[in-house]
Amino acid sequence: MTLLKNGKVIGNGGKLSPADIRIRDGKIIAIASQLEVDPGEEVIDVKGKLIISGLIDLHIHLREPGFEQKETIATGTRAAARGGYTVVACMPNTAPVTDSPEVVERILASNRAGGSGVRVLPIAAITTGLAGDRLTDMAALKEAGAFAVSDDGVGVQSPRMMKAAMREAARLGLPLVAHCEEEDLLIPGACVHEGEFARKHNLPGIPPEAEAIHVGRDILLAEDTGVHYHVCHVSAESSVWLIREAKARGQRVTAEVSPHHLLLCDTDIPGPDPAYKMNPPLRSARDRQVLLEALKDGTIDFIATDHAPHTTEEKERPITEAPFGIVGLETAFPLLYTHLVQNGELTLAELVDKMTRIPADCFNLPWGVLKEGAVADIAVIDLEQEREIDPKTFLSKGKNTPFSGWKVQGWPVMTLVEGRVIWREDQD
Ligand SMILES: NC(=O)N[C@@H](CC(=O)O)C(=O)O
Numbered sequence: 001m002t003l004l005k006n007g008k009v010i011g012n013g014g015k016l017s018p019a020d021i022r023i024r025d026g027k028i029i030a031i032a033s034q035l036e037v038d039p040g041e042e043v044i045d046v047k048g049k050l051i052i053s054g055l056i057d058l059h060i061h062l063r064e065p066g067f068e069q070k071e072t073i074a075t076g077t078r079a080a081a082r083g084g085y086t087v088v089a090c091m092p093n094t095a096p097v098t099d100s101p102e103v104v105e106r107i108l109a110s111n112r113a114g115g116s117g118v119r120v121l122p123i124a125a126i127t128t129g130l131a132g133d134r135l136t137d138m139a140a141l142k143e144a145g146a147f148a149v150s151d152d153g154v155g156v157q158s159p160r161m162m163k164a165a166m167r168e169a170a171r172l173g174l175p176l177v178a179h180c181e182e183e184d185l186l187i188p189g190a191c192v193h194e195g196e197f198a199r200k201h202n203l204p205g206i207p208p209e210a211e212a213i214h215v216g217r218d219i220l221l222a223e224d225t226g227v228h229y230h231v232c233h234v235s236a237e238s239s240v241w242l243i244r245e246a247k248a249r250g251q252r253v254t255a256e257v258s259p260h261h262l263l264l265c266d267t268d269i270p271g272p273d274p275a276y277k278m279n280p281p282l283r284s285a286r287d288r289q290v291l292l293e294a295l296k297d298g299t300i301d302f303i304a305t306d307h308a309p310h311t312t313e314e315k316e317r318p319i320t321e322a323p324f325g326i327v328g329l330e331t332a333f334p335l336l337y338t339h340l341v342q343n344g345e346l347t348l349a350e351l352v353d354k355m356t357r358i359p360a361d362c363f364n365l366p367w368g369v370l371k372e373g374a375v376a377d378i379a380v381i382d383l384e385q386e387r388e389i390d391p392k393t394f395l396s397k398g399k400n401t402p403f404s405g406w407k408v409q410g411w412p413v414m415t416l417v418e419g420r421v422i423w424r425e426d427q428d
């Protein structure tokens with residue numbers, strides 16, 4: 001038995017109240033303002049810190065197998081634990097691609113053997129090799145432990161393929177998670193939003209409709225299939241209109257947004273620096289505002305980091321050649337707490353919900369709530385601790401972040417999965 005003593009929890013109405021939490025056999029068995037210590041019980045004094053359900057990130061890249069120079073399951077899940085995450089879903093753009101049961105099993109085995117203790121949910125490919133022309137054996141992938149299907153990293157270009165994929169995913173009860181990008185609208189070397197920054201630096205731009213045209217297409221395709229259709233990393237205002245309309249009609253559509261699209265826009269980019277290069281790109285100030293409104297009103301359901309580690313060498317290439325992607329696991333909570341909660345855009349309870357309960361609910365996962373009887377997946381957060389983001393300290397192999405040097409507050413200090421401490425700051 002473990003007793004988390006002297007914590008605070010978010011109570012009804014969002015107010016913080018003192019709490020002790022007792023854990024037994026991996027479950028929360030009691031939450032009360034004061035619990036007496038039982039003999040033989042391990043006591044962890046959390047000294048007034050915030051106790052929340054462990055964060056859930058349903059869009060990350062672990063890079064294993066195949067790109068271990070960028071990240072491994074060991075380093076990526078350590079980074080996740082340090083970020084307060086207890087559940088992550090990893091994308092299939094590995095080498096080989098996660099398009100066979102063997103790769104799904106290999107990811108799960110690697111996490112069991114060398115992971116930090118964070119739960120890893122493998123997302124399998126929609127099409128073989130992410131090539132867009134042949135469906136994977138989704139039944140076998142599901143059987144092996146795949147949690148959803150996605151061709152993340154590329155859009156499924158053929159509407160005919162997408163429709164077939166939706167039918168099959170629906171039949172098997174697998175969510176279909178879409179990276180929305182119409183390649184016919186891209187020009188070679190396109191690397192930033194087609195907008196003010198691209199014009200100023202004479203860089204080839206990625207138009208927002210390259211995303212939205214797939215969102216609209218897929219909503220139409222999904223309509224009578226009954227599939228759970230989920231939109232990855234929404235970046236454009238027009239995508240939000242389409243998702244909002246589909247939801248209003250009662251269609252089973254969910255969506256995520258990443259911290260960087262909520263906090264930055266293209267005019268915040270200081271120069272042609274690959275630390276600001278990700279796909280989809282940072283859009284206009286107007287897009288950013290619309291994403292925030294959509295997150296607040298529930299059109300966009302939850303936050304996912306799209307943690308996409310790359311090597312420093314790769315990110316030192318010219319912006320047109322460097323790979324897309326930035327890391328996110330170790331900075332998401334303090335960044336969002338500082339820049340959305342402390343300035344009143346979201347309440348603390350809303351932020352936590354959008355990083356725990358809501359992603360779990362959208363995908364029917366049995367985690368994401370802090371209550372008696374729940375699995376003891378827990379993050380402890382020091383809301384007072386203020387520190388500069390320093391990529392040198394990251395447990396992730398990826399140091400590629402545009403937030404280096406940002407002074408933020410609300411750092412995770414301890415993470416527990418099923419009642420077991422898997423990471424704590426003072427033993428890092
Ligand atoms: N988001 C990115 O910029 N990059 C991702 C791919 C993706 O999520 O589309 C990656 O795998 O590096």
Ligand SMILES: [Zn+2]
Pocket residue numbers: 152153154179232233279280
């Ligand atoms: Zn993607």
